[in-house]
Amino acid sequence: MSNHHDTGYKELFSYPELVRQLIEGFAPPEVAAMMDFATLTDHSGSYITPLFGEKFEDKVWSVEVKWDGTRQRVFVYLLLEFQSTVDHRLPIRMLHYVACFYDHLIKTHVTTARKGMPPIFPVVLYNGSKRWTAREDIYRMIRPEPPGFMRVYQPHLRYYLVNESAFSEEELAERDTPLSGIFEVEKASKDVDALQEAVQRLAARIRAHPEKARLDEVITRWLKRHLRRLGAEAEKALEQVNSLVEDNAMLAENLQTWAERERQKGRQEGRQEGRQEGEEIGLQRGRQENARETAINLLALGLLDDHQIAQTTGLSLDEVKALRSDQPH
Structure with a gap:
C-alpha cells in the first residue's frame, strides 16, 4: 500500500x-x-x-x-x-x-x-x-x-x-451494483453535478441490495473519506450523514448545497479571471498608445530614422512607417 x-x-x-x-x-x-x-x-x-x-x-x-x-x-x-x-x-x-x-x-x-x-x-x-x-x-x-x-x-x-x-458510464450503469456505483463516484469527483448524481445512484443501489445494512455502513464510511480528499466543504456535506440509505433526504440536501457553493465559487473565480484579463488588456492598450504618442513626437522632431524610433518605442518598423505616412508634410 x-x-x-x-x-x-x-x-x-x-x-x-x-x-x-x-x-x-x-x-x-x-x-x-x-x-x-x-x-x-x-x-x-x-x-x-x-x-x-x-x-x-x-x-x-x-x-x-x-x-x-x-x-x-x-x-x-x-x-x-x-x-x-x-x-x-x-x-x-x-x-x-x-x-x-x-x-x-x-x-x-x-x-x-x-x-x-x-x-x-x-x-x-x-x-x-x-x-x-x-x-x-x-x-x-x-x-x-x-x-x-x-x-x-x-x-x-x-x-x-x-x-x-x-469503464464508461454506460458500462458501469449496466453492472448496477454498489461497487460499480463506487467506481462511478470515483470517476465523477471532478464534476460536482456528476458527483451529486453518482452518490444518489450509489445510495439507490445499496438500498436494493440484500445486504444493504452491512454495505450501507462500510460504504458510508468510505464516501466520507473520499469526500474528505476533495476539501473541507465536501467533507462538511456529509458531516451529519451516518447512512446513505436512512439519511437520503439530508444527503441530497447537503450535496445540493455543496454543489451550489462550488458553482458559485466557480462563477466568482471566472469573474475574477475576467477582471484580471480585462485589466491586463487595458494596460497593454495603454502602453501601446503611449508608444504611439512617443513615436509621433519623435517623428515630428526629425532627429531619428524609422529603425531608431522602433527600437526606442518598442513598436514594429511597419507601425512606425505607417505613423510617418500619416504625418502632415
Missing part, C-alpha cells in the same frame, strides 16, 4: 459481497462462473517483503472453484494500486508478493512444498487517472526476448487488471 487512498478500499474489500461484485462484474466471466462465492474466506494478513523493504496489507481471499468435476480452493490476491503515476515495477512486485504469500502458506502449514502450491488469481485494481502502461506479465519485461530454447526458463506471472477509468 502506497498512500492514503488505500485505507478506504481495504475496508471495502474486507466484505465478501464487494469481492463477489468485483469478480462477477469486472473479471472474465469464465472465472466467476467457476467460483462458489458462498465459500469466500478472508486470508488477509501482513507480510514483510525483503525485496522492497515494505509492509503490505493487500487483500487475499480464497474461494472454492469447480472444474472438470473436481473442487479446489483458489486464492484471489487483490492488489490495490492507487498511485498518481503508473509503477512499471509492478510485475516484479507482484511476482515477489505472490512468492511471499506462498512462503507464508508453507510457514503456517496450510500446505508444504512437497504437496504443492494452490492456484492464485492475481488482480490489480487501479483507480488512477493516467493510462495504465505497465506490463501485465513479468515475461514481457525481459528484453530482448530470449531465443526459443531459453523462453521456458524465464519467469511468467500475469495479473488481471481492473482499471476503473477504462
Whole structure:
C-alpha cells in the first residue's frame, strides 16, 4: 500500500459481497462462473517483503472453484494500486508478493512444498487517472526476448487488471451494483453535478441490495473519506450523514448545497479571471498608445530614422512607417 487512498478500499474489500461484485462484474466471466462465492474466506494478513523493504496489507481471499468435476480452493490476491503515476515495477512486485504469500502458506502449514502450491488469481485494481502502461506479465519485461530454447526458463506471472477509468458510464450503469456505483463516484469527483448524481445512484443501489445494512455502513464510511480528499466543504456535506440509505433526504440536501457553493465559487473565480484579463488588456492598450504618442513626437522632431524610433518605442518598423505616412508634410 502506497498512500492514503488505500485505507478506504481495504475496508471495502474486507466484505465478501464487494469481492463477489468485483469478480462477477469486472473479471472474465469464465472465472466467476467457476467460483462458489458462498465459500469466500478472508486470508488477509501482513507480510514483510525483503525485496522492497515494505509492509503490505493487500487483500487475499480464497474461494472454492469447480472444474472438470473436481473442487479446489483458489486464492484471489487483490492488489490495490492507487498511485498518481503508473509503477512499471509492478510485475516484479507482484511476482515477489505472490512468492511471499506462498512462503507464508508453507510457514503456517496450510500446505508444504512437497504437496504443492494452490492456484492464485492475481488482480490489480487501479483507480488512477493516467493510462495504465505497465506490463501485465513479468515475461514481457525481459528484453530482448530470449531465443526459443531459453523462453521456458524465464519467469511468467500475469495479473488481471481492473482499471476503473477504462469503464464508461454506460458500462458501469449496466453492472448496477454498489461497487460499480463506487467506481462511478470515483470517476465523477471532478464534476460536482456528476458527483451529486453518482452518490444518489450509489445510495439507490445499496438500498436494493440484500445486504444493504452491512454495505450501507462500510460504504458510508468510505464516501466520507473520499469526500474528505476533495476539501473541507465536501467533507462538511456529509458531516451529519451516518447512512446513505436512512439519511437520503439530508444527503441530497447537503450535496445540493455543496454543489451550489462550488458553482458559485466557480462563477466568482471566472469573474475574477475576467477582471484580471480585462485589466491586463487595458494596460497593454495603454502602453501601446503611449508608444504611439512617443513615436509621433519623435517623428515630428526629425532627429531619428524609422529603425531608431522602433527600437526606442518598442513598436514594429511597419507601425512606425505607417505613423510617418500619416504625418502632415
